[in-house]
Amino acid sequence: MVVDLTCDPSSAALPETGAPTPVWVAIGASAGGLDALQQLIIGLLPTGRQGYIVAQHMAGGVHAERLRQLLSHHSAMPVRVAADGDAPQVDEILLIPGGCHAVWQAGALHLLPPSEHYFSTPSVDALFASLAALPRGQACGIVLSGSGSDGAEGCKTLRQAGHTVLVQQPAEARFQGMPEAAMAARGAQVLSLADMTRWLQGPRLTDRPALNHPAPSASPEEEALARLLPAIAQFTQVDFGGYKVDTLLRRLAKRQRETAEPDLPRYVAWALGQPQELWLLQQRFLVSVSSFFRDRTAFEALAAAWSAQASTTPWRCWVPACATGEEAYTLAMLREAGVAAGRWSADFELLASDLNKEALAVARHACYAATALREMPVDYRDRWFLPATTQQEVWRVHEQLRSRVHFEQADLLHKVAPGPWDLISCRNLLIYLKAECQDRLIRAFHAQLKPDGLLFISPSETLGQAAMNLFVPVDMGHRIFRKVLR
């Protein structure tokens, strides 16, 4: 069964309203900056939502045209040298000429003569500070290779105003002074040039989760999380903006305890430069653990509820957060038991999806430790599992049952599998999500169920006020609900 996951529950809620508000990306660089600029720019494509202003330290105006030519060879966007009063354009790179400073004011760049207040021209600090006056999230400051500390003050000002700051990884920069000084701004993202390019090409900067812009009153732990989440999203494509912060903080604290680093800011600074650590945090945040017949009586109650459903074939079930597969195989075994007893037609389909590729690989392989089968009725084990090792420490799901379940990777918060489904079994995921995401999902489930479709969640989860008129409880104790037609 191949199911195209194309129905986006969020699209109806958020209609597009014309062109997006542009984000103005200011790039500051000095010694070693030309190489870095070329590498960064080569991967940037027009997005229709960002414009770039470059402040590269130069000795005099004569170099600006040469820089324009050098960057133009690497750029998919036009590169232009700014004149006083020029309005920067989206999908364009504007260079500040040497020998002067530039500040943003009322949508235009104003060129100012050198002043003793700023040591280098064009001053990165002066440009960043002027952009900080833009509405929150509409400016982004980038600091690339350079000696000295120009840009550090500007980064702080940008961050305090809720804007994004990206800093080239010092280890990668030819001159570390400017990146190292800029990293002191709380909430600055330290990235390689390749990741910076990906970051800029990714979702609109203004659409990033609010966590990217922590409120000034955020605790040090929340600040730490706010620095890590965008980097995790960057490396793993998993965005945890919709997950409960408290749960993420607990998992982060646990992971930090496991490392030898007791100081949180130092742990964060280290983790930001370690893709492996970011991947591991993502795995910890997803918690892809499961078990067979988790809450056994609830599964028995569910099988009883199936008998009351109208018998349309095929009977179709979706498990949207299946982790390592145990829940989906449990449902398949129960369904097969009813088929064998002559209660239901053998025509049924089971789709199981999850965000976590690694967990899905386990699910597809379908080998489980003997200890994982301990709670399972023994007749099920004998019918549906074969020992995979001579000592019987590992058992594999029988091929016939494996062929019943189709596994697919999907991010439930972006796409839901199109129905109609007789059953959606979504257990132990809602509990990790913020209320608004839970609500959005439950509405999406309602839309994808058959008229008498069932929703099965876990005993530690509830449907909440918003869903009360969408479902009626079939068995409240076991969290089995039936769709209400509206």
Ligand SMILES: C[S@@+](CC[C@H](N)C(=O)[O-])C[C@H]1O[C@@H](n2cnc3c(N)ncnc32)[C@H](O)[C@@H]1O
């Ligand atoms: C605790 S496990 C639940 C496993 C299984 N449903 C059970 O109850 O035994 C939660 C699963 O939700 C998955 N998950 C988290 N966010 C998701 C998302 N946005 N889309 C799809 N799966 C997600 C995780 O990868 C993890 O495997």
